[in-house]
Amino acid sequence: MNEKIITFLNSGLLEKYLLGEISSEETEHVESYIARHPEVENAYNTLQFNLELVAKSNAVEAPKSILNNILEVLDEKPVISLNATKKYKKWHKIGIAASIAASIFAGQSYYLHSKNEKLSDENQVVVDEIFDLRSDIEMNNKRLDDIMHQFKQLNDPETYKYIMQGNSRAKNLKTVAYINAKDKTSMIDVVSLPQLPKEQCYQIWAELQGEMVSLGILSETDRQLRALPYTEDALGLNITIEPKGGNTIASLENSVAKIQLK
Structure with missing residues (x-):
């Protein structure tokens, strides 16, 4: 070059x-x-x-209902159409006419009040949906920042890539670790993990001088690039099969994958 x-x-x-x-x-x-x-x-x-x-x-599927709900509500015209007042025949007694007029007015008032309450509720729905959208936008912006940070970490010349493949106990196991000693960061991408009995799990360890430090449990349902605790002066990484929930001491006799670090 x-x-x-x-x-x-x-x-x-x-x-x-x-x-x-x-x-x-x-x-x-x-x-x-x-x-x-x-x-x-x-x-x-x-x-x-x-x-x-x-x-x-980091991909997250946005809820499909939010935009549709807002468009449906905004599409409704908040205009109340009132039927033209019907003409009634003159009644002989003013009292009866006044009572009927009062009844009509009360009915229309109740109708208008009900429509206004409904419109108020619909407007509140719109406000709530917009608030949720703003929260989603803020959350997505934060996720985008995290994605850009991870992207820069992956492409940092100081970041080393380590592929961990399973031995005969877990032939299809494959994970990729990314470690940057300068920035003291480490990440792991779980590519594939063979299924275990319900009472067991995979646990990853950092190997120090005569000591194994737990870095967490690996799960097939958590297949994404995620951070691992950075361990200073680690000599290697080791994945073992442990009882469900993890162990405090590594079962090295159940090791399924390990690598040495530079």
């Missing part, structure tokens, strides 16, 4: 291009490098894969 390509890869333009944070002139510059240099194209594909991995692990 020549010095020109190395300088380009270290410039950060490729990451900014993928996130859409560069000018049109820089975009042309980046795309020409991707087209002309296989090394740059390979780096770009790796960045894309890492971004998709982070986005997929």
Whole structure:
């Protein structure tokens, strides 16, 4: 790899291009490098894969009913149509006519009051739905920030990738650990875990000098990129089969996968 390509890869333009944070002139510059240099194209594909991995692990399906409910309520016209007042024949006695007029007025008043209450309730529904949407937007913005943070961690040159594959006890087990000793961060992506009996679980450990420190329980239902406690001076990682709920001491005789750390 020549010095020109190395300088380009270290410039950060490729990451900014993928996130859409560069000018049109820089975009042309980046795309020409991707087209002309296989090394740059390979780096770009790796960045894309890492971004998709982070986005997929944080993906949350938005509720489908919220927008429909708001549109339905807003589509209703808050206009009350009143029928034209009917003409009545003159009554011989003023008292009877007054009573009928009062009854009609009371009926219309009750009708208007009921419609106003219904409209008030519907308006409150709209307010509540909008409030929920704002909360969802704030939550999604926070999740997006977390995704971008994870993406940058994955693509940090100081982040090392370790693939852990199962032994004969768990042949289909596969997890990927990402460890950055400089920032003191570690993450794990659970790719696949063979099913265990209900009374057992997988537990991951950090290996120190003569000691095993628990980093948590791994679950097939929790297949996403997630943080692991960072352990200073860890020599390796080990996954064991333990009783349901985890153990305080690693059952090394039930080890199913392990790696040495750099």
